[in-house]
Amino acid sequence: MILVTVIPGSATRLGEVTVATVALKDVTKVFPDGTVAVDNISLDVNDGEFMVLLGPSGCGKSTVLRMVAGLEQPSSGVILLDNELVNDLSPRDRRIAMVFQDFALYPHMTVGENIAFPLRLSGVEEAIRTERVADVANALGIGDVLGRKPGQLSGGQRQRVAMGRAIIRRPNLFLMDEPLSNLDSGLRAELRAEISGLVRELGVTTIYVTHDQAEALTMADRVAIMRKGVLQDVGTPTQVYGRPATLYVAAFLGNPRMNLLEASVYVHLDRHVALHLGDQVLRLPWEDIRARAVARYHGERIVVGMRAEALAPVAPDASGEVLRGRIRYLEHHGHESLAFVDIGATAIVVDELGGQAAGRARRSAGSGRFSRAVQRFIGRAAVPTAENEDSTGGIRTGVLSDPGRHHRRPAELAVRLAPYPGVSAGHPLAISVRMDAVHFFDDRGDRIDVGWR
Numbered sequence: 001m002i003l004v005t006v007i008p009g010s011a012t013r014l015g016e017v018t019v020a021t022v023a024l025k026d027v028t029k030v031f032p033d034g035t036v037a038v039d040n041i042s043l044d045v046n047d048g049e050f051m052v053l054l055g056p057s058g059c060g061k062s063t064v065l066r067m068v069a070g071l072e073q074p075s076s077g078v079i080l081l082d083n084e085l086v087n088d089l090s091p092r093d094r095r096i097a098m099v100f101q102d103f104a105l106y107p108h109m110t111v112g113e114n115i116a117f118p119l120r121l122s123g124v125e126e127a128i129r130t131e132r133v134a135d136v137a138n139a140l141g142i143g144d145v146l147g148r149k150p151g152q153l154s155g156g157q158r159q160r161v162a163m164g165r166a167i168i169r170r171p172n173l174f175l176m177d178e179p180l181s182n183l184d185s186g187l188r189a190e191l192r193a194e195i196s197g198l199v200r201e202l203g204v205t206t207i208y209v210t211h212d213q214a215e216a217l218t219m220a221d222r223v224a225i226m227r228k229g230v231l232q233d234v235g236t237p238t239q240v241y242g243r244p245a246t247l248y249v250a251a252f253l254g255n256p257r258m259n260l261l262e263a264s265v266y267v268h269l270d271r272h273v274a275l276h277l278g279d280q281v282l283r284l285p286w287e288d289i290r291a292r293a294v295a296r297y298h299g300e301r302i303v304v305g306m307r308a309e310a311l312a313p314v315a316p317d318a319s320g321e322v323l324r325g326r327i328r329y330l331e332h333h334g335h336e337s338l339a340f341v342d343i344g345a346t347a348i349v350v351d352e353l354g355g356q357a358a359g360r361a362r363r364s365a366g367s368g369r370f371s372r373a374v375q376r377f378i379g380r381a382a383v384p385t386a387e388n389e390d391s392t393g394g395i396r397t398g399v400l401s402d403p404g405r406h407h408r409r410p411a412e413l414a415v416r417l418a419p420y421p422g423v424s425a426g427h428p429l430a431i432s433v434r435m436d437a438v439h440f441f442d443d444r445g446d447r448i449d450v451g452w453r
């Protein structure tokens with residue numbers, strides 16, 4: 001891997017950037033045809049921070065970036081750069097540099113001339129231009145190709161030249177829109193380390209747009225996850241991965257994807273909260289700090305999320321929180337194999353591009369003896385009503401079955417196994433579940449939790 005070398009002192013010479021913070025407050029963008037590309041987003045980017053906007057195609061990431069750059073006007077809301085309202089400031093007055101996916105270099109100019117071009121436009125004299133081009137090119141590891149034309153460069157080198165041309169202007173703020181998406185995966189991995197290393201050395205506040213979660217999780221100080229113009233979650237990679245705010249974020253991040261299973265909640269006072277997954281039951285002990293929060297959904301359906309790292313194959317007779325099923329199929333990835341196990345439960349499939357989860361159904365106070373006891377115990381009125389307990393005392397449907405928001409299908413639990421295990425499809429598997437690593441989401445798709453980050 002080629003590392004970015006920013007020699008001591010050169011960062012200051014290259015950088016000389018001033019403080020830049022970005023704040024979007026209640027920003028909405030509705031295009032003339034009625035498309036709501038950005039829906040009431042508020043987001044603060046700190047000075048020197050590397051903020052990644054992540055989401056599927058069409059969720060509004062580029063529109064946010066273009067509004068910060070001044071290329072689009074917000075329909076409502078304000079954009080502040082360094083606490084100054086810039087809604088009406090032209091792009092050129094914002095000291096912003098943008099790097100796009102389809103960066104265009106001038107084919108007839110050398111690398112050096114391409115990088116120097118913005119300085120030439122602003123009338124910087126040649127001696128200073130030459131010195132700054134050398135600094136930037138060395139920092140980007142392209143100092144030895146300054147005399148070449150773009151056609152004589154690799155894709156990665158061309159992208160570095162584009163970066164160099166953006167950096168040389170000493171922007172306060174970098175805006176990057178999928179700058180790596182045209183490159184092959186090996187080069188992408190190499191360049192993402194270089195780019196994040198370089199902008200950190202330079203200390204330039206950066207907003208970086210991508211739909212690639214690996215880029216987001218590896219490069220960002222913080223990640224802002226969008227869906228259909230709406231901000232879903234903002235946090236460090238560890239926060240959004242480890243404690244996703246919504247079902248959507250949980251489903252979007254991670255490989256393999258988080259297992260999301262429909263569970264019926266049944267409270268066993270003082271003992272545990274039972275989570276019924278089809279015919280199988282997991283128990284969340286009362287001692288678990290989240291048990292009371294989950295107990296509020298007694299008699300209802302929630303979504304239980306388990307990443308593959310929360311699951312481990314165990315001996316068939318193992319006790320504790322164990323799910324049992326049969327392997328439906330295996331995927332071999334070289335360093336590991338994934339078993340997809342039919343455990344007779346229902347999976348909730350979140351539509352990446354579709355609407356948000358169902359609106360919260362109103363919960364009414366319980367009326368039965370058991371309900372009242374639970375209510376007293378957990379101190380809330382969110383317990384089953386006569387209508388949602390069936391005649392056998394079992395649990396009836398909650399509100400997760402709104403087909404417009406999610407769809408359901410038989411669950412195939414993704415479980416990590418050693419590479420090429422001596423098992424095949426049809427083989428029974430017992431899987432232990434680390435209950436402390438399980439996530440809970442309500443019918444609206446919001447995290448059920450105590451406290452927050």
Ligand SMILES: Nc1ncnc2c1ncn2[C@@H]1O[C@H](COP(=O)(O)OP(=O)(O)OP(=O)(O)O)[C@@H](O)[C@H]1O
Nearest residue numbers: 031033035037056057058059060061062063064211
């Ligand atoms: N000028 C425009 N007029 C009407 N709709 C637009 C316009 N520009 C973008 N849109 C729409 O706004 C929504 C958000 O687009 P945007 O380009 O911001 O999404 P994105 O998340 O950056 O997607 P991608 O990753 O594919 O670039 C999309 O539905 C898009 O079709």
